[in-house]
Amino acid sequence: MGRTALIVIDMPNTYEHEDADVLVPSVREALRGIGALLKRARDAEAPVVYVNDNFGRWRSHHGEILDTALAGRYADLVDPIAPDGDALFVVKARHSAFFETPLAYLLDQLDARRVVLCGQVTEQCVLYSALDAHIRHLDVIVALDAVAHIDAGLAEAALRMMERNMAAELRPSGEITFEDVRSA
Template identity: 65%
Template sequence: MNGSADSTGPALVVIDMINTYDHADAELLEPSARRVVPVLVDLIGRAREADVPVVYANDNFGLWRSHHGELVDAALSGPHADLIEPIKPDDNSLFVVKARHSIFYETPLSYLLWQLRVRHIVLCGQVTEQCVLYSALDAHIRHLDVTVPQDAVASIHPHLAEAALEMMDRNMGARIVAAKEVDFAPPARSGEADPGPPTR
């Protein structure tokens, strides 16, 4: 990959779904997460079939020695493994460990997306009114296009999630859609010859 500014298509970013659900407000989050997992299974599956990068951006559980394998193993050994197993990373998945709300804060994600020549990210996971919202804002100020499938994000407080989705739409220019509307097709090409990735 040459780091060109030309876009090659979207990346799917799965936020904080590798989770032990032993934190504050987990009892409020778990039912919402349970509703979105089947949607995520389909969304992640379609991204993989389309050869779209799937990036897991996940909290480190406060363990600074943690790496992604340790995080996945910890989540799978917990009481909510059924929420993790269907959506766990495969061998081709990319993984970014984060320590704060935004997927960009003090992580290599910006550089990773630049290497992948990605200018459009699809955000899914949890929590809508926290990490998804802050990540969408950080993506917006980096001039990235953002799509948020509203049925593929879980929340703790539904009324705040609704407000967060409206803020992402109105203030950050994010596309708020149903997961089935997310198109992982490569950028459209015009003419008979292949001119290469379109420029922005």
């Protein structure tokens, strides 16, 4: 048996980048689904791991990243889904949550065999994280109503790729549970 972990990608965000104006409305739509997943995972005592960019600040840590995002113009997008005291936090520098981070090791230590991905951006960081989870033999679920996009067409194509090429399950957040899973 293995556990299911919720991976929250890039949600503490300052939205101080060129695509922010296009991204923010999609993030607003995804917040309810992300919040529902967080509640369900916390209630099930499933691991919750936030994986986040460091905004190019190489001395930053999770508290500083969260504080910076909460002090920004879009704190209302961060506050409802902010990490609680039990959440784990991994800092990343590139698109994938796994690339040169300790996430794979952490998931192994947690005995996580399945990951539920939510956050942003569907056609970038979520896609690459799903690929890296798949090649690590993790079962992948992408929460359809809990991912945000910049380009709707590319996001739809990315979701199809995740489902077809990475065997990812695409489900609404309300259909996702955090029970233990059988190892392959």
